[in-house]
Amino acid sequence: MTIFSLPGVRHTLAASLVAGSMLSAPAVHALDIKSSDVHPMGYPTTDAIEHMGNLLNSWTSGRMNIKIFHSMQLGGEKEALEQVQVGALEMTRVSVGVVGPIVGEFDAFNLPYFFKSVEHMHKVVDGEIGTELLNKLEKGGLIGLGYMDAGSRSFYNNVRPVKSFEDLKGMKIRVMQNPIFIEMVNSMGGNGLPISFSELYTSLQTGVVDGAENNPPSYESGKHYEVAKYYTLTEHLMVPEIFVFSKKVWDTLSPLDQQLIRKASVLAVEKQRELWAAREQRSLAAVKALGYEVVTDIDKEPFIKATEPVRMKFGEKYADLIKRAAAVK
Ligand code: GTR
DSSP states (O other), rough: OOOOOOTTOHHHHHHHHHHHHSGGGGGOEEEEEEOSSSSSSSHHHHHHHHHHHHHHHHHTTEEEEEEEETTTOHHHHHHHHHHOOOOOOOOEEGGGGGGGTSSSGGGGGGOOOOOHHHHHHHHHHHHHHHHHHHGGGGGEEEEEEEEEEEOOOEEEESSSSOOOOGTTTTTTTEEOSSHHHHHHHTTTSSSSEEGGGGGGHHHHHHTTTTTEEHHHHHHHHHHHHGGGGEEEEEEEEEOOEEEEEEEEHHTTTOOHHHHHHHHHHHHHHHHHHHHHHHHHHHHHHHHHHTOOOEEEEOOHHHHHTHHHHHHHHHHGGGGGHHHHHHHHH
């Protein structure tokens, strides 16, 4: 008897668990997963989590669902992670940028000019090292479900176009809440200020900061160009994103439900990466089409050189890990 199909899950164990749970109705619990994201629906990350929710819903005939709290409805990422740690929120999708302060090893991925290319980053996060780090999240009360793409981050501001290294001098630049990024901006002659993404647009608008740094889709989707019109492809960070589940809640789930979530997570990652590749191109084109200046011809060498002390200082503690990641081919 086929109760429902579980694409890609070939284990007979899963099938028998499903059959078992269907037969013993009282053991079956509805699971409404609340998941947060700072981005709106229609963004690669939110759409991928929506896809994950649809899969879970169809695999369980509506027993498992994901409700997405998008567009910063629940505030910034630091707060979301705290909610997930205490079990008030089941899931969240955040940048690895804010995970470093919880599990230090992630800071290897937060070092400026660390990954050589998107392919290099994929090989690291999809390989042994990526899994090792996701597993370390447990000590921070989190279950790591997977890595999503976020391209490269570049600077934007409302003072002047950054055409060379010197142009960044003296600018107040918003960064994600992690000491690495403050020192990264400072090492480049700017003044790094940690501010939540949920307060960024207003901070740019009111002059609390002169600029920020992010990938083209965030710059475009958040309409940051309206308040910071000069964007320069410095591509100084390639910080992946992750989505995590609350360990507190996870430990109450049946092995089958955990397995379903894991399986749906793999497919969510696939979906997100597909959506991301297309969106990155589209966002840059959209900003240019609106008439905003995007500096693409930039000498990255001085930026790379200036940030060497940051890689040294923050990388020292995880030197082995960093060496292994750098050696991944
Ligand atoms: C975006 C990322 C968000 C958030 C934001 C930020 O690129 O998708 O998760 O980290 O940057 O700068 O805070």
